[in-house]
Amino acid sequence: MQPTTTQPLLEVSDLSMRFGGILALNSASLNVLPGSITAIIGPNGAGKTTLFNCITGFYRATSGAIRFNSGNSSVDLIQVLGGPFKATDLTDPRAFSTRLYYKMLGGSHRVALAGVARTFQNIRLFDEMTAIENLLVAQHTGLDRNVVGGFLRTGSYLKSEHTAVDRAFYWLDKMGLGEDANRLAGELPYGHQRRLEIARAMCTQPKMICLDEPAAGLNPNETKALSEMIQMLRREHDVAVLLIEHDMGMVMDISDHIVVLDHGEVIAAGTPQHVENDPAVLAAYLGADYETGVAL
Amino acid sequence: MSHTEQYNFSKTALRGLRDAAFAGVIALIVFGPMNGLILDGYGLDFHLDRPFLMAGIVALGRFLLTLSGCLPAVRQLRERLMDFSHRGVTVEQPGDSQVRWKVLILLTIITGLCAPFLVSKYWLTILILALIYVLLGLGLNIVVGFAGLLDLGFVAFYAVGAYVIALGAQYWGLGFWTAIPVAAVLAALAGCILAFPVLRMHGDYLAIVTLGFGEIIRLVLNNWLDFTGGPNGVRAPSPTLFGLEFTRKAKEGGIPFHEYFGLEYSSFYKYLLIYLVLFVIVVALTLFVHRLRNMPMGRAWEALRENEIACRSLGINHVTVKLSAFMMGAMTAGIGGVFFASYQGFVNPTSFTFFESALILAIVVLGGMGSIVGVIIAAFVFTLVPEMLREFADYRVLVFGVVMVLMMIWRPRGLLQIRRKAFKRPRPVYTRPGEAQPLHAASAGQSL
Numbered sequence: 001m002q003p004t005t006t007q008p009l010l011e012v013s014d015l016s017m018r019f020g021g022i023l024a025l026n027s028a029s030l031n032v033l034p035g036s037i038t039a040i041i042g043p044n045g046a047g048k049t050t051l052f053n054c055i056t057g058f059y060r061a062t063s064g065a066i067r068f069n070s071g072n073s074s075v076d077l078i079q080v081l082g083g084p085f086k087a088t089d090l091t092d093p094r095a096f097s098t099r100l101y102y103k104m105l106g107g108s109h110r111v112a113l114a115g116v117a118r119t120f121q122n123i124r125l126f127d128e129m130t131a132i133e134n135l136l137v138a139q140h141t142g143l144d145r146n147v148v149g150g151f152l153r154t155g156s157y158l159k160s161e162h163t164a165v166d167r168a169f170y171w172l173d174k175m176g177l178g179e180d181a182n183r184l185a186g187e188l189p190y191g192h193q194r195r196l197e198i199a200r201a202m203c204t205q206p207k208m209i210c211l212d213e214p215a216a217g218l219n220p221n222e223t224k225a226l227s228e229m230i231q232m233l234r235r236e237h238d239v240a241v242l243l244i245e246h247d248m249g250m251v252m253d254i255s256d257h258i259v260v261l262d263h264g265e266v267i268a269a270g271t272p273q274h275v276e277n278d279p280a281v282l283a284a285y286l287g288a289d290y291e292t293g294v295a296l
Numbered sequence: 297m298s299h300t301e302q303y304n305f306s307k308t309a310l311r312g313l314r315d316a317a318f319a320g321v322i323a324l325i326v327f328g329p330m331n332g333l334i335l336d337g338y339g340l341d342f343h344l345d346r347p348f349l350m351a352g353i354v355a356l357g358r359f360l361l362t363l364s365g366c367l368p369a370v371r372q373l374r375e376r377l378m379d380f381s382h383r384g385v386t387v388e389q390p391g392d393s394q395v396r397w398k399v400l401i402l403l404t405i406i407t408g409l410c411a412p413f414l415v416s417k418y419w420l421t422i423l424i425l426a427l428i429y430v431l432l433g434l435g436l437n438i439v440v441g442f443a444g445l446l447d448l449g450f451v452a453f454y455a456v457g458a459y460v461i462a463l464g465a466q467y468w469g470l471g472f473w474t475a476i477p478v479a480a481v482l483a484a485l486a487g488c489i490l491a492f493p494v495l496r497m498h499g500d501y502l503a504i505v506t507l508g509f510g511e512i513i514r515l516v517l518n519n520w521l522d523f524t525g526g527p528n529g530v531r532a533p534s535p536t537l538f539g540l541e542f543t544r545k546a547k548e549g550g551i552p553f554h555e556y557f558g559l560e561y562s563s564f565y566k567y568l569l570i571y572l573v574l575f576v577i578v579v580a581l582t583l584f585v586h587r588l589r590n591m592p593m594g595r596a597w598e599a600l601r602e603n604e605i606a607c608r609s610l611g612i613n614h615v616t617v618k619l620s621a622f623m624m625g626a627m628t629a630g631i632g633g634v635f636f637a638s639y640q641g642f643v644n645p646t647s648f649t650f651f652e653s654a655l656i657l658a659i660v661v662l663g664g665m666g667s668i669v670g671v672i673i674a675a676f677v678f679t680l681v682p683e684m685l686r687e688f689a690d691y692r693v694l695v696f697g698v699v700m701v702l703m704m705i706w707r708p709r710g711l712l713q714i715r716r717k718a719f720k721r722p723r724p725v726y727t728r729p730g731e732a733q734p735l736h737a738a739s740a741g742q743s744l
Contacts, residue, residue, distance in 0.1 A: 056609065057608075058605070058608075058609075105613070105615075107608065107613060107614070107615065108608045108609070109607075109608045109609075109610075109611045109612055109613045109614070110611075112608070112609055112610055112611035113611045117609070117610075118609050120605075120606070120609075124603045124605055124606040124609075125602075125603070125606065126598070126599045126602035126603055126606065127602055127603075128385050128598075128602055128714075129595075129598060129599065129602060129716070130387055130716055130718070130719070132719045133595060133598075133716070133719075134599075136592075136595055137595050137596060137599040137607070137610060137612070138610045140592050140595070140596050140599075140610065140611070140612050141610075141611045141612065143592045144592075145591075145592045145593060147588070147591070147593055150587065150588075150591040150592070150593070151584055151587055151588075151591075153587075159725075162722055162723075162725055163725050165719055165722050166722045166723075166724055166725050168719075169719075169721050169722070170724075181719060181721075182387050182388075182389070182718040182719060183387065184385060184387060184716075200610070201609075201610075204610055204611055
């Protein structure tokens with residue numbers, strides 16, 4: 001890896017995740033630079049989604065560290081989930097109070113608040129709400145949530161709602177869903193649902209967006225359009241993109257950096273060209289025999 | 297054209313005859329032993345004319361029913377009734393006129409305000425009860441309909457509200473008017489206490505825990521003899537109007553309401569006051585809940601119902617959202633409890649059994665989970681119809697069950713469709729990334 005002057009946006013170091021006797025992740029490390037497109041690839045069961053869930057706060061990693069550096073603040077993405085108390089907390093009141101705070105108010109939503117948005121492999125939209133309401137829910141934390149103010153329709157409430165609706169329309173248009181604004185999310189065609197999920201994630205105004213197999217189930221034309229959309233996100237909105245994808249053509253096309261996982265370990269990382277020719281990667285994908293030179 | 301119709305008609309008539317014969321035979325088999333054989337001491341009397349008459353009526357009815365299918369109007373009606381593909385949710389169109397709704401709401405409010413002067417005292421008390429159930433339905437609708445948290449112990453908060461006014465009056469001299477906010481706050485607190493341990497639970501587990509909570513409250517009220525009076529209950533104070541009491545004789549130094557205004561004594565005035573205050577609160581709360589739906593809090597509740605994991609991925613703290621739903625629902629029930637206690641003049645734990653929780657849940661489910669108008673209609677149906685059919689009181693629970701089964705087949709999503717608000721494209725105010733100014737900012741004049 002070439003040395004970089006910019007500080008990575010996301011630093012994952014020595015991350016391990018154990019489910020009972022299964023080590024799903026074995027000291028995996030990776031960095032995501034601001035404004036870059038990073039892809040995680042690997043055979044089925046390699047631990048890609050586990051890594052994703054650890055980063056986005058849906059799993060608490062067994063060991064290791066995840067730091068998210070946006071702007072001038074740095075957030076420990078594992079601490080915000082709220083962990084169990086440790087013996088050392090008793091001697092350190094500050095550590096104790098932080099832990100207590102995150103225990104009470106922490107959780108995976110904190111990761112989103114830090115600036116990490118995500119989509120899901122199996123689409124998770126609010127099916128019985130309209131497309132635009134999906135996007136308004138995404139802006140929840142930034143809105144005027146005063147119940148009394150909302151009931152009386154105060155100026156600040158109306159202004160906050162107005163901006164939210166406008167931003168939602170902006171993202172619908174960006175994703176080519178302008179016509180679907182007032183349709184139920186669950187009734188949209190599959191491709192639109194995928195795009196709506198990305199729009200919803202973007203409405204949280206993230207610094208980094210994690211896409212879990214965004215091209216799954218899309219036809220080649222839709223995949224091409226999606227690639228362009230992802231590049232547009234990076235170009236116009238200055239977000240870093242972290243994606244899991246099985247469509248190699250798309251991955252090689254758009255990624256700046258590729259991390260290859262196999263059996264929970266990072267077996268290669270680098271530019272698409274570098275990864276493409278890495279013998280370890282070929283072995284993981286095509287079988288170990290390839291390494292020893294036996295013709296398949 | 298007319299030839300085909302004639303053919304269709306004769307075909308339908310033939311089919312009708314066949315159906316009628318079949319139905320008649322079935323009716324004969326059913327009614328034969330029921331109506332035809334009459335016990336007379338140790339013997340049996342045969343009255344075969346009666347089952348034949350019944351079978352004849354059934355057959356004729358069946359024939360007419362099939363024949364009526366020829367009329368387009370009947371066919372249309374039948375198709376509408378038999379439409380099982382009923383969708384639970386529709387979205388309004390941005391241009392949809394709201395005038396119809398506004399007129400309807402205004403008419404309802406005027407009717408509601410005039411109603412107590414047109415009905416007898418007995419029916420006024422029934423109306424009060426109906427409004428209390430509307431409150432309870434609105435409250436549970438927040439928890440079950442919006443937030444999707446199945447709460448089988450909702451009556452607990454109702455009990456909290458009722459006992460706050462009764463015990464508050466007994467121990468701390470709490471009056472009717474102060475009891476309303478105090479009960480709202482305390483019931484919300486009870487909701488908070490219940491919600492904390494159950495936040496991690498979903499579906500069935502949540503239902504069981506809330507069921508337990510409801511029973512705990514009732515048992516505490518029943519067994520804490522020194523404080524709550526146990527099964528003997530507690531007296532609850534009546535409301536006062538600016539210090540004027542509604543009793544026949546006021547407490548020392550006071551003047552009762554009827555003497556002050558020079559009226560004949562009647563407990564009607566007390567119920568009238570309760571009704572009017574309750575009506576205003578119900579209207580205000582309905583408006584509040586309606587607006588909540590389109591506010592960030594209400595949207596977060598519905599989003600939580602739809603998909604909790606997605607909510608968390610968007611930075612919404614599901615714990616506080618659930619907590620707010622529980623507290624808001626409990627608060628509404630607490631207010632309902634105050635009115636119930638004051639209207640009855642007395643509370644004891646038998647008013648807060650599981651059956652009550654089930655009834656409120658039935659109101660919410662029947663009204664259409666998440667539909668405010670549906671819940672209001674269902675609350676009235678469930679309180680007024682049993683009163684109108686007093687003679688059939690024995691069959692009340694049976695009818696209740698039949699109605700529930702029919703509803704689940706015919707309209708599983710509730711009486712009314714849920715309507716979602718449509719959004720119009722607003723004047724741009726959001727600064728687009730990569731553009732110096734909002735789109736069309738120049739044409740839109742100044743931005744906010």
